Amino acid sequence: MNKLVVKAMTGSNDPERVAQAFTVAATALASGFEVSLWLTSEASFYALPGRCESFTLPHSAPLHELRDAILNGGSITLCSQCAVRRDITMEDLIPGITIKGAASFVSEIMVEGVQALIY
Numbered sequence: 001m002n003k004l005v006v007k008a009m010t011g012s013n014d015p016e017r018v019a020q021a022f023t024v025a026a027t028a029l030a031s032g033f034e035v036s037l038w039l040t041s042e043a044s045f046y047a048l049p050g051r052c053e054s055f056t057l058p059h060s061a062p063l064h065e066l067r068d069a070i071l072n073g074g075s076i077t078l079c080s081q082c083a084v085r086r087d088i089t090m091e092d093l094i095p096g097i098t099i100k101g102a103a104s105f106v107s108e109i110m111v112e113g114v115q116a117l118i119y
Helices: 015-030 041-047 063-073 080-085 102-109
Strands: 003-008 034-039 075-079 098-100 114-118
Touching (some): 003 015, 003 102, 015 034, 015 063, 034 041, 034 063, 063 075, 075 080, 075 102, 080 098, 102 114
Parallel strands (some): 034 075
């Protein structure tokens, strides 16, 4: 099976890009691909309760629904350095989201059959 790893780097500063990251990840999952979504930089805040629920973008699927679909069938990981810079701990996260570092990201994307996209 092919795998898609999506890295989201933007937040409310660029709502269309973050919506695209979640949409592409959820669509790939619905299409039968293995999916891993990484939250980095400003997208880190979407690992916290209520943040996806408060996101709005006209003509976009609700971010919390996309997040839940990804969590139900794939994985969501928060960058460890990004978490530390924002004082986010494991206890703060939505259940099911993990925190891992760059070495884990590199291990995920350097496998044959994996496609990585960065938004």
